[in-house]
Amino acid sequence: MRILCTNDDGIHAPGLAALERIARELSDDVWVVAPETDQSGVSHSLSLNDPLRLRAIDERRFAVRGTPTDCVIMGVRHILLEHRPDLVLSGVNRGQNVAEDVSYSGTIAGAIEGTILGIPSIALSQAYGPGGRDAVKWACAEHHGPAVIQRILELGMPASTLVNVNFPDCAPDEVEGIEACTQGQRNQDLLRLDERQDGRGNPYFWIAFEKRRSTPGNGTDLWAIANGRIAVTPLRLDLTDEPTLTRYAQAFEDGDFGRG
Numbered sequence: 001m002r003i004l005c006t007n008d009d010g011i012h013a014p015g016l017a018a019l020e021r022i023a024r025e026l027s028d029d030v031w032v033v034a035p036e037t038d039q040s041g042v043s044h045s046l047s048l049n050d051p052l053r054l055r056a057i058d059e060r061r062f063a064v065r066g067t068p069t070d071c072v073i074m075g076v077r078h079i080l081l082e083h084r085p086d087l088v089l090s091g092v093n094r095g096q097n098v099a100e101d102v103s104y105s106g107t108i109a110g111a112i113e114g115t116i117l118g119i120p121s122i123a124l125s126q127a128y129g130p131g132g133r134d135a136v137k138w139a140c141a142e143h144h145g146p147a148v149i150q151r152i153l154e155l156g157m158p159a160s161t162l163v164n165v166n167f168p169d170c171a172p173d174e175v176e177g178i179e180a181c182t183q184g185q186r187n188q189d190l191l192r193l194d195e196r197q198d199g200r201g202n203p204y205f206w207i208a209f210e211k212r213r214s215t216p217g218n219g220t221d222l223w224a225i226a227n228g229r230i231a232v233t234p235l236r237l238d239l240t241d242e243p244t245l246t247r248y249a250q251a252f253e254d255g256d257f258g259r260g
Contacts, residue, residue, distance in 0.1 A: 001027040004085035004114070006071045008039045008093065008106025011063040015092035015126065018138045018145075022124075023089055025146035031085065032061040033075035035068060035106075042067050044109035054078075068110035076117050088114030089149070091124035092141045094133060096166045098125075098221035098231065099184040108235070111162040115237055121162045122149055127225050129169040143172035144230060152232070160238060166221055166231040176228040183233055184220030 003023045007016045011034040023030040036055065045067050052074060053065035062079060064071045068090065076084060090110030097105045107123050114121030126141045144167060152163050164183075168175060186209075194206040216222030224231035 001087060002029045002080070002083060002085045003027050003031070003087045003089060004072070004075045004080065004119075005030060005032045005034070005089050006068050006075070006110040007034050007091055008042065008068045008110065010035050010038045011057070011061075013038075013094065014136070014138060015094050015141075018092045018126075018142050019089055019124065021142055022092070022145035022149070026087075026149060030060065031075065031080060033064060033071045033079060034062075035071055036063045036065045039067050039106045041104050042106045042109070043104050044069055044112050046070060046073075068106040069113045072110055072113040072117070076114075076119065085114075085119055087149075087153070088119050088121040089124065090114070090121065091126075092138065092145070092167075093123075093125035094128070094136055096125050096127035096225055097123065097164060098166055098225060098233075099186045102164065102183060102235065108162075108164060111164070112237065115160060115162045118159070120153065120157045122152060122165060123162065124165045124167070126167045127169040137169060137171060140170060140172050140175065141167040144175060148178065148230060148232065157234075160236060162235050162237075164221070164231075164233040164235055166225055166233075168225050168228045168230065170228050174228060175230060177230070178232060179219075179224040179229040180232050180234075181219050181221050181224050183235070184216050184222035186222070187214040190214065 005019050005023055009015055016034055047066040047070050052070055055063045064074050090107050093107040097107055102108050111121035111123040126136055128136045190210045192208055194208045196204055216226055221231040221233050
């Protein structure tokens with residue numbers, strides 16, 4: 001099995017090193033194509049106005065001056081053109097990618113692009129807690145990652161579906177189990193803008209969330225992580241709202257255009 005690894009934290013991120021170790025538990029044919037710099041929050045963006053700069057680090061590791069989406073395209077359509085990867089792994093992200101994170105995450109985008117290109121793709125993220133970004137328990141993802149990925153592959157992934165895996169902020173032996181769950185939704189009242197001033201008195205802002213506990217819905221990725229469980233969430237590329245589509249189709253078929 002040929003595995004292509006990417007991420008959004010950059011080529012030198014510790015999570016990418018963890019992902020490589022996970023991938024090597026599954027195969028000895030592992031390739032890495034990752035962004036030259038941190039691309040967190042870039043979502044599924046493409047570099048259309050700037051050229052892609054490719055730098056070979058060693059025989060199977062490459063850095064791209066671009067987004068995670070650029071990296072997957074570069075890997076599949078250039079570096080591995082003659083022998084496509086059988087699996088795309090994106091991560092391991094520093095921090096969870098749950099609920100609305102899915103819309104913003106470059107990690108998820110790497111898996112989305114792999115899926116678009118017809119390759120089974122899985123995004124992996126490691127939650128962290130009060131210890132902050134410098135106290136991430138990578139061992140949790142490293143220990144459980146290979147078995148979780150193997151089980152997902154055994155179960156199968158439908159075309160146009162990727163899988164989002166999040167590991168809880170705990171030691172490997174403290175994990176409470178694995179939960180197949182839905183994408184959650186945060187309380188958006190926690191979203192705020194942190195206003196500050198620079199040295200000349202000009203205002204600037206940081207997007208932030210209040211550190212206040214909320215109660216996640218049962219069966220969601222938020223609930224799983226909060227309860228020490230590995231969250232496994234299948235995501236579809238097709239965002240069509242089928243019930244609303246049916247209602248709209250019926251209304252337009254009946255000639256209901258909202259005219260007075």
